[in-house]
Amino acid sequence: MSEPITVLIVDDHAVVRQGVRTLLDMHPDLQVVGEAESAEAALPLVEELVPDVVLLDLVLPGMNGVEATRQMKKISPRTQIVVLTSFAEDEHIFPALRAGALSYLLKDIRPR
Amino acid sequence: MIGGRFGVVSTRGLTRRLRRIAAVTKRFAAGQYDQRLEAVAADEIGQIEAHLNQVAEQHVELLAREKLLVEQNARLEEQARLSRDLQESVKRQIFERKAREKILVEQNARLEERARLSRDLHDSVKQQVFALAVQIELARSLLDQDRAAAREHLDEADELSYRVQQELSALIDALRPADLQAKGLTAALRDYVTNWSRRCRIAADLSLPETCLMPSAIEEALWRVTQEALSNVARHSQGSLVQLHLKWTEQHISLSVSDNGCGFEVNAHEHNGLGLRSIRERIEQVGGTILIQSTKGAGTHIVVHCPLPHTTSDAPPENEVTV
Numbered sequence: 001m002s003e004p005i006t007v008l009i010v011d012d013h014a015v016v017r018q019g020v021r022t023l024l025d026m027h028p029d030l031q032v033v034g035e036a037e038s039a040e041a042a043l044p045l046v047e048e049l050v051p052d053v054v055l056l057d058l059v060l061p062g063m064n065g066v067e068a069t070r071q072m073k074k075i076s077p078r079t080q081i082v083v084l085t086s087f088a089e090d091e092h093i094f095p096a097l098r099a100g101a102l103s104y105l106l107k108d109i110r111p112r
Numbered sequence: 113m114i115g116g117r118f119g120v121v122s123t124r125g126l127t128r129r130l131r132r133i134a135a136v137t138k139r140f141a142a143g144q145y146d147q148r149l150e151a152v153a154a155d156e157i158g159q160i161e162a163h164l165n166q167v168a169e170q171h172v173e174l175l176a177r178e179k180l181l182v183e184q185n186a187r188l189e190e191q192a193r194l195s196r197d198l199q200e201s202v203k204r205q206i207f208e209r210k211a212r213e214k215i216l217v218e219q220n221a222r223l224e225e226r227a228r229l230s231r232d233l234h235d236s237v238k239q240q241v242f243a244l245a246v247q248i249e250l251a252r253s254l255l256d257q258d259r260a261a262a263r264e265h266l267d268e269a270d271e272l273s274y275r276v277q278q279e280l281s282a283l284i285d286a287l288r289p290a291d292l293q294a295k296g297l298t299a300a301l302r303d304y305v306t307n308w309s310r311r312c313r314i315a316a317d318l319s320l321p322e323t324c325l326m327p328s329a330i331e332e333a334l335w336r337v338t339q340e341a342l343s344n345v346a347r348h349s350q351g352s353l354v355q356l357h358l359k360w361t362e363q364h365i366s367l368s369v370s371d372n373g374c375g376f377e378v379n380a381h382e383h384n385g386l387g388l389r390s391i392r393e394r395i396e397q398v399g400g401t402i403l404i405q406s407t408k409g410a411g412t413h414i415v416v417h418c419p420l421p422h423t424t425s426d427a428p429p430e431n432e433v434t435v
Contacts, residue, residue, distance in 0.1 A: 013235075013243070015239065015240060015243035015272060016239050016242060016243050018243070019242070019243040019247060019250075020246065022246070022250055023246055023249065023250060026250070026253060059234070086234060086238050086239075086242070107238070107239070107242040108242070109242070109245035109246060109248075109249055112252075
């Protein structure tokens with residue numbers, strides 16, 4: 001099996017981090033290598049772990065997701081940033097994409 | 113013969129002059145001073161004619177002065193009236209500006225309330241419901257392979273749905289009008305804090321004064337401070353006890369809310385920025401001061417001091433709006 005894709009989860013809500021981690025852990029080709037509750041706490045982890053993907057909440061206390069995206073891409077250009085948001089109309093989505101995010105995911109699970 | 117004729121001539125001249133004097137004095141009596149007598153002769157009648165002319169001139173002059181005075185008086189009255197009107201208009205403008213300012217302050221407070229509600233819903237309920245959906249999704253995926261693990265996720269979902277209910281109850285409670293006017297601040301605070309304490313399972317130590325009279329704007333501001341402070345305690349502090357003390361004298365009211373929770377860095381905590389700024393503005397609007405002290409690990413202490421106006425009546429003085 002090839003190396004799993006390493007993921008860092010950045011969200012200020014512990015329940016969200018825990019849920020996403022458990023979901024990702026169910027996929028053998030994904031490996032959660034770290035969690036952070038703020039962008040400030042995440043930046044050193046990006047430098048240290050150089051994850052393949054950062055799942056980054058857009059609304060964070062302190063530095064917001066857009067600025068965090070910019071700084072993470074500077075620290076580790078090969079890391080792909082996927083921003084998480086509660087709303088498809090979030091005004092920060094496009095600034096985040098312009099700042100270097102690969103894509104965005106809605107914090108939304110639809111009934112089957 | 114010559115003497116007789118002279119007598120007739122001079123008598124005739126005299127009569128004519130006297131008649132003229134009579135006619136002119138009659139006009140003078142009627143208020144018409146436009147005619148003058150020919151005072152050419154230096155005799156007694158000539159002197160009377162000259163005096164009458166003088167009297168007429170003086171009268172005309174007096175009338176002109178009187179007219180001037182009347183006109184000046186009217187101008188002064190007009191100026192006084194304009195000045196009064198101007199004063200009234202300035203007063204009215206100040207009154208209207210203060211009323212507009214008051215409306216803006218209220219609108220601003222309402223917008224901030226809505227922003228706070230939106231933030232609270234996003235920060236708490238929205239995230240928890242997402243996490244809840246994740247746990248249900250996990251339970252569903254594991255149902256056939258690992259029932260014990262699936263049950264764990266369902267338990268987690270259970271806990272999350274309980275927390276969502278608590279958060280929603282807190283938000284609904286915070287949105288409900290306080291009915292401060294009917295109950296008064298102390299009774300409203302007692303009811304609110306008692307319910308909050310039961311719901312959040314955080315003990316509350318209340319100390320409220322017997323008498324507590326103040327303008328409704330100050331009551332409203334203290335009410336909002338209490339709501340924001342307790343909402344922060346419930347959501348962030350992880351504390352187990354809140355002490356709420358209200359002290360009243362005729363000159364001052366003070367409110368202190370303390371918790372034994374984890375505290376936060378007052379300046380660094382942008383997460384709470386809007387709520388704390390909003391209550392600070394409210395207190396400053398009613399002339400009070402607010403002190404927020406918090407140390408990591410040593411709880412948070414909020415103290416509000418507010419001077420009370422001499423009368424506790426709500427009625428604003430004439431042409432003034434208490435903002």
